[in-house]
Amino acid sequence: MVKKILAVTIILLAIIFIVVILSNSYEEPLEHVMVDSYGQPMIDFELNNTDSKLYSVTSDSGKPKLLNFWTSWCQYCKEEAEHLNEIYSNYKDDLEIVSINLTSSDNKEEAMDFIKKYNFEFPILLDYEGTIASQYRITAIPTNYFVNSDGTIKAITYNLTTSNSKNLIEELIRK
Template sequence: MKKITWLAAIAVLLVVLGLYQSKAGDAVAQASAARPELKQGQAVPSFSLKGMDGGEYHVGGPRDKPLIVNFWASWCGPCHEEAPDLAQLYERYKGKIDLYAVNVTKGDSLKEARSFVKQYGYHFPVLLDAQGEAAAVYRILFVPTSFLIDKHGNLKEVIHVLPRDELEQRIQSLIEA
């Protein structure tokens, strides 16, 4: 008799768990549908953020130069690895590209972010995503993540940490597109 009771309890538990997962899956699907997937060749979502310099910066739509949007955080080890390369390559190509470093401030410390920017000598706009809205729109799952956007406002490529020479090749291809 005890064996039947245990089996019935396990069966009920499995049914409840299945219903819960079904409802949770529906909620995730609805949230994902509200944010369209970013696809190569299509226009990137627009957003505006304040920069550390107090300026307002806009992403989305046509512009004079291609744009790299790099999402990062000061606590992120790979972000520290790629930071010197981003700074050097920006200095080399700054007349031909724009680079916005978007700090995911919602999950970071503004003090640490400022220290990071100073440490690596960023001379390009550093935007503060204090509410996490830009990261949500761009579906940032981990940092660093960079979006290479052509001058028409279309996504060319999504990249993560690359060796410096490979990153430079991607930047050159973006400029030539």
């Protein structure tokens, strides 16, 4: 009987420990992170846009890029949406912004509602198969790749705001 009580107590403590760890791990969004992709060439890709037309994203366009990966159910993605519109408004002539919905992990109708709600003016692509998310090793959302005009990856961020991206974007544009 004592062994059963001890076993149940240990299991309950383990469950409580796991719940506490998981609930605290996403309280604050991650900010600016440099990973092993830094300096590597971006991966060119093609996806359908929201009008079902094929859209190409290539490293040889000569323009710096912001690649934004998101889902409609992600709270941080919702917070980021306003900043993306502002960034686009401020830098649309100098920075190519492409937003990729992880449609393989999202509901297309909800994604379309999200797009309509935030009135995005930049290209929105739909990754139905998760192929591009896999190639870019997306493990957290939102994820933002900043790409130099020569097609190399400059930085990856997980919490994009107008203020924390300003210096990075201006550095990309100056190159």
